[in-house]
Amino acid sequence: AQRVTQPEKLLSVFKGAPVELKCNYSYSGSPELFWYVQYSRQRLQLLLRHISRESIKGFTADLNKGETSFHLKKPFAQEEDSAMYYCALRTGTASKLTFGTGTRLQVTL
Amino acid sequence: GAGVSQSPSNKVTEKGKDVELRCDPISGHTALYWYRQSLGQGLEFLIYFQGNSAPDKSGLPSDRFSAERTGGSVSTLTIQRTQQEDSAVYLCASSLGTGKLFFGSGTQLSVL
Numbered sequence: 001a002q003r004v005t006q007p008e009k010l011l012s013v014f015k016g017a018p019v020e021l022k023c024n025y026s027y028s029g030s031p032e033l034f035w036y037v038q039y040s041r042q043r044l045q046l047l048l049r050h051i052s053r054e055s056i057k058g059f060t061a062d063l064n065k066g067e068t069s070f071h072l073k074k075p076f077a078q079e080e081d082s083a084m085y086y087c088a089l090r091t092g093t094a095s096k097l098t099f100g101t102g103t104r105l106q107v108t109l
Numbered sequence: 110g111a112g113v114s115q116s117p118s119n120k121v122t123e124k125g126k127d128v129e130l131r132c133d134p135i136s137g138h139t140a141l142y143w144y145r146q147s148l149g150q151g152l153e154f155l156i157y158f159q160g161n162s163a164p165d166k167s168g169l170p171s172d173r174f175s176a177e178r179t180g181g182s183v184s185t186l187t188i189q190r191t192q193q194e195d196s197a198v199y200l201c202a203s204s205l206g207t208g209k210l211f212f213g214s215g216t217q218l219s220v221l
Contacts, residue, residue: 009149043112100151
């Protein structure tokens with residue numbers, strides 16, 4: 001069965017420091033990977049997906065099939081990045097989206 | 110509005126009572142999901158509807174939980190004989206069948 005692992009429940013960094021939110025998945029086929037974000041008092045929303053190979057709000061994520069990872073990175077953290085981040089996996093075009101347990105990112109001055 | 114709407118936003122019930130949670134997806138979205146969000150558990154998948162296909166019910170935690178989607182639109186999640194461990198935020202999301210889900214604001218369920 002597919003599984004998404006986010007090992008850190010809380011990641012605290014200083015403003016301006018680099019950020020890396022870890023995500024590992026278990027699936028033997030070709031997955032689709034996503035990062036979702038939930039800011040305080042807002043709805044959960046899509047941040048980025050691996051197929052788009054895009055940078056959103058300075059965040060990037062690269063799918064590493066060898067290491068089965070999809071870590072989220074940003075070179076310089078901003079206060080407004082403080083939020084809950086979820087990694088998610090889909091194993092086919094008609095399949096469900098499986099989420100990890102989430103990592104709370106706290107950016108402090 | 111054009112977003113996913115859930116009602117009620119808050120529900121307090123007594124242990125043993127039944128509850129119904131409603132979700133109005135974005136018009137035209139073929140896929141609808143229910144998730145449960147609780148501290149330390151992240152987003153727990155419950156059930157997934159995709160078009161006219163049989164729903165994926167693999168995440169429902171017990172037979173006290175059921176969901177239906179009428180006319181390919183509105184969905185209702187029913188929890189029978191509620192238990193305290195059912196307390197959580199229940200989230201609904203819809204999509205066009207892609208991995209881009211649009212979430213509702215959730216129903217906070219408290220079982221006393």
